[in-house]
Amino acid sequence: METINLTIEEMQKEFAKGALTSVEAVKNCYKRIDAVNPKVKSFLQIRKEKALKAAAESDAKIKAKTGGALEGVPIAIKDNFMIKGEIMSSASKYLENFISPYDADVIEKLKKAGAVFLGRTNMDEFAMGGSTENSAYAKTANPWDLERIPGGSSGGSASAVGSRMAPCALGSDTGGSIRQPAGFCGVVGYKPSYGLISRYGICALASSFDQVGTFSHTVKGTAKIVSVISGKDYRDPVCEPNDYIDYTDGLDNASLKNIVIGVPKQLNEYETDAAIADAYKDALERIKKQGAKIIEVNIPAYKYVPALYKVIMCAEVSANIATFDGIRYGYRSPNGISLNDEYAKSRAESLGYEVKKRILFGTYVLGAKNYYRCYHQAQRVRTLLINQIEEAYKQCDMIFTPASLQMPVKFGESLREESDIFIMAANLAGLPGITVPCAFSPKNAPIGVHFLAKRLDDANLFKAAAAYEKVAGFDNSKLPM
Amino acid sequence: MDFETTIGLEVHMQIKTKSKVFCECSTEFGAEPNTHICVICTSQPGAIPILNRKAVEAVVKTGLALGFTINKQCTFARKQYFYPDIPKDYQITQSEPPLCSKGKLAIKIDGQEKIINITRIHLEEDAGKLIHEIGSRKLDYSLLDLNRASVGLMELVTEPEISSADEAVVFLNELRDIVRYLGASDCSMEEGKMRCDVNVSVRPKGQKELGTRVEIKNMNTISGIHAAIVYESQRQIEVLSSGGKLVQETRLWEDEEGITKSMRSKEGALDYRYFPEPDLVPFDLTDEFIENLRKELPELPKVKEARFIKEYGLSEYDAHYLTSSRDIADYYEQALDAIASSQKISVGNAAKPIANWISTELGGKLNADNKEIKDSPVSSENIADLVSQILAGTISGKIAKTVFEEMYNTAKDPQTIIKEKGLVQISDENALSKICDEAISESAKAVTEYKSGKERAIGSIVGLVMKKSKGQANPQLVNKILAEKLKF
Known part of the structure; x- marks a missing residue:
């Protein structure tokens, strides 16, 4: 059976009918990987033998009707998730040969649910970047245009799903790292409310922003994975103590009727690519037609987003990355002549430019002389932004924007700093956000729109996104390559 | 010119909990190196600290016992510096506010009470241990033992109100008695469970402003602290007297030579780049949490000592000995309980002789065997019974010593021993x-x-x-x- 175009829901239906086995589905993924990955370079490493063995076990369980919620479903994993006994490099030279001593909480949950891991996907080193060009290992391409970036930092996962090498993938999102590449690659990308999914076992970037999230082709598929990987975990103190929630509940007949959609006034203040502006306008019309009420909301603090994100993120980075000191694991320079020299050389020789830049900047903003002026001030502005968004939510249920104000650029070119501020606000305020594909540009590149909901209102976020998805008019059967 | 010395103490005490403050590893002392470690305390990627509530309780209890204001908002900060014994290359500690602000401890100096104000107590994690030599053999590499990494510590900082080495010693002893009573720390300096940095400055008598402060590190005995303060204040007075100038610096105490040596000046001081710990969300201690701990506070040594003198008519010496640890005091009062419930003799008559037996005979033996009272082979009931037998005239005081010897060696009760050995006093x-x-x-x-x-x-x-x-x-x-x- 041809399976590369199947959503995970469709795949599971075929499994249940006995028309398709997990082994077959997984083999098809690897066939597609063999054909496409050399050009797209989504995967840093595949684990064919292990995956086929797991798929066979899943097939037995499916047959015995004892399978878990994602039994036999192939999934790609970003290279910053700990899988016991396997390499987790975070696309850094520092962790080139690092073997995870334990499973991340989400990995545990996925294993229990029967998901089959295909391999680890490329990313910006330690998730620092928005193009996946900062990987120490490979330059991942956008499957819709191989000369352009897939977005990042989860560009490997986004392009793997976008090019149908995997039906779904895990990513992490610190400042849009799932939702921006999802838009660029034409897939659904979701970041939960801060605290909905455990961060235990994810190589940390900026602890107060990091969240685990997903890529798939449908909102329902996303909700299905999230139902599995969310929920309490005492090993992450910020994790909400929720018991199991079925996020697929009510998605089939979800509607936008009487939902109040907020459109930030500030969208007009920034340059937006014409294709995106057109697609967004069309999406708004479709939403309106479904009975949603569209209003304008005013969040002036959006303009501070790039600066305050940079200050707080880099501050946390500078501390989080300090542990990579060459002492206990990871790269140790053979050239050190004293303790401090060994620290310096181990880090200088193994960390990439972007990582060093962020460490230096973070170190600067936390220095005794700069703390109040930079870090403390940024935290105050963060509170201001949160308050303004809360104020906006008194008038609307969701905030709706493009997922990016700019189309993916060619390798080596930079995106405008403001291109992702509307999705980055989700991380700064701990809110859930989801990118849903809405259209293709005249040049055949996918474009995504983004719903931002209230904190811990993830279930309603899925409903709104699912209702929109039905009327979006996006052709999901179109293949990039 | 006459000078006076001003001293402030920073005392680190290892918190007595089963598991470490940010992970579930054991805090057992003296285990094989790197056997009490996990992904959290060795800082593997993706690991996140989880706060041990018992450690918070120990700090708050200590704060309550010393009259501190408890700050309900519990927040942590990262103190950043690179060193192999801190695997994260930052230490999780508290900046502002600490768990406890503004407390005090009354100490007795030459029969006079003096209040020492204490600025703060905060909760933090300990570092691991670096080993640079095996026995007397110096290594050309260092070994790292992370068993101690992330064990809970409380750091207590006093105001600069201590004016002599003697006062510092009295303060530390009293503090140690109290903290041990609370069960918050064992405070054993030999095991590194109590460590102390000392800030010393001198100024001409009558001068208002404090002199230039010097911090001394690396003292691991009370006598070392005393000697270091005496040495350092003398050194500073000599510098000033000979027209020299002091620099603000950190000095190390060299125990063998009996001197302090400069380690780094203020200019070389580190910028620790403190910022709020994002992995541990701030939370509020409830009034209930604090009040429950207040209810659990035991009677503290000074109060107990006074009560023993008043209630049991003990000498100051006996009362002080019996209250020097909570275990001894409990043992003593359990013995009195046994007297009361046997109803043969009155507690009033037995209180003094029992105190005597504990402080001299039993104390002496335990001391000689290096044992704690909780390991005593003589139970509190049995020592009470022994004294009853003496007071009832069944045995003489002299025989009692023989009986006690046997009780200590065999853990048998006195009546059995008296019977077995035919030691009953002849009163016919x-x-x-x-x-x-x-x-x-x-x-x-x-x-x-x-x-x-x-x-x-x-x-x-x-x-x-x-x-x-x-x-x-x-x-x-x-x-x-x-x-x-x-x-x-």
Whole structure:
């Protein structure tokens, strides 16, 4: 059976009918990987033998009707998730040969649910970047245009799903790292409310922003994975103590009727690519037609987003990355002549430019002389932004924007700093956000729109996104390559 | 010119909890290196600290016992510096606010009470241990033991209000007694569970501003702290007296040489780049949490000592000894409880002799064997029973010592030992009369002396009776019978 175009829901239906086995589905993924990955370079490493063995076990369980919620479903994993006994490099030279001593909480949950891991996907080193060009290992391409970036930092996962090498993938999102590449690659990308999914076992970037999230082709598929990987975990103190929630509940007949959609006034203040502006306008019309009420909301603090994100993120980075000191694991320079020299050389020789830049900047903003002026001030502005968004939510249920104000650029070119501020606000305020594909540009590149909901209102976020998805008019059967 | 010394202390005490403060590893002391470690305390990628509530309780309890204001908002900060013994290359600690602000401890100096104000107590994690030598062999590499990494510590910082090495020692001893009473820390300096940095400055008498502050590190005994303060204040006075200038610096105490050596100046001070710990969300302690801990506070040593003196009529020496640890005090009061429930003799009569037996006989033996009272082979019930037997006249004080020896060696109860060894005191007047007659007939010289007015001579006759009775004769009765028999 041809399976590369199947959503995970469709795949599971075929499994249940006995028309398709997990082994077959997984083999098809690897066939597609063999054909496409050399050009797209989504995967840093595949684990064919292990995956086929797991798929066979899943097939037995499916047959015995004892399978878990994602039994036999192939999934790609970003290279910053700990899988016991396997390499987790975070696309850094520092962790080139690092073997995870334990499973991340989400990995545990996925294993229990029967998901089959295909391999680890490329990313910006330690998730620092928005193009996946900062990987120490490979330059991942956008499957819709191989000369352009897939977005990042989860560009490997986004392009793997976008090019149908995997039906779904895990990513992490610190400042849009799932939702921006999802838009660029034409897939659904979701970041939960801060605290909905455990961060235990994810190589940390900026602890107060990091969240685990997903890529798939449908909102329902996303909700299905999230139902599995969310929920309490005492090993992450910020994790909400929720018991199991079925996020697929009510998605089939979800509607936008009487939902109040907020459109930030500030969208007009920034340059937006014409294709995106057109697609967004069309999406708004479709939403309106479904009975949603569209209003304008005013969040002036959006303009501070790039600066305050940079200050707080880099501050946390500078501390989080300090542990990579060459002492206990990871790269140790053979050239050190004293303790401090060994620290310096181990880090200088193994960390990439972007990582060093962020460490230096973070170190600067936390220095005794700069703390109040930079870090403390940024935290105050963060509170201001949160308050303004809360104020906006008194008038609307969701905030709706493009997922990016700019189309993916060619390798080596930079995106405008403001291109992702509307999705980055989700991380700064701990809110859930989801990118849903809405259209293709005249040049055949996918474009995504983004719903931002209230904190811990993830279930309603899925409903709104699912209702929109039905009327979006996006052709999901179109293949990039 | 006359100078005065000002001292402030920073005391680190390892918190007594089963597991570490940010992970579930054991805090056991002296285990094989790197056996109490996990992904969190070795800082593997993706690991996140989880706060041990018991550690918070220990700090808050200490704060309550020392009259601190408890800050309900519990927040942590990262203190960043690179060193191999801190795997994250930052230490999780508290900046502002600490768990406890503004407390005090009253110490007694030359019979006078002096209040030492304490600025703060905060909760943080300990570092691992670097080993640079094996025995006397210096290594050309270093070994890292992370068993201690992330064990809970409380850091207590005093105001600069201590004015001598003696005062510092008294403060530390009193603090240690209290913290041990609370069960918040073992405070054993030998095991590194209590460590102390000392800030010393001197100024001309009468000057308002404090002198230039020098921080001394690396002292691991109370006597070392005392010696370091004496040395350092003398050194500073000499520098100033000879027209020199002091620099703000950190100095190391070199125990063997008995001197402090400069380690780094203020200019070389590190910028720790503190910022709020994002992995541990701030939370509020509830009033209930604090009040429950307040209710759990034990009676503190000073209060208990005063009560023992008042309630049991003990000497200051005995009361101080018995309250020097909570275990000894509990042992003592359990013994008194046993007396009360046996209803044979009154607690009032037994309180002093029991205190005596504990502080001299039992204390001496335990001390010689390097044992704690909780490991005593003599139970509190048994020591109470021993004293009852003495007070009831069943055995003499002298025999009691033999019985006690046996109790200590065999953990048996006194009545069994008395029975087994036939040590019951002879109080039968007829039997005693016979022995007395024998003794008198064998002590012609003493009898003559006694009769000629030398009353003391009776002592040797009593001694003979005791010897003949193998110590079992009731001495009071013997005295009475002899006096009658030797009447003019």
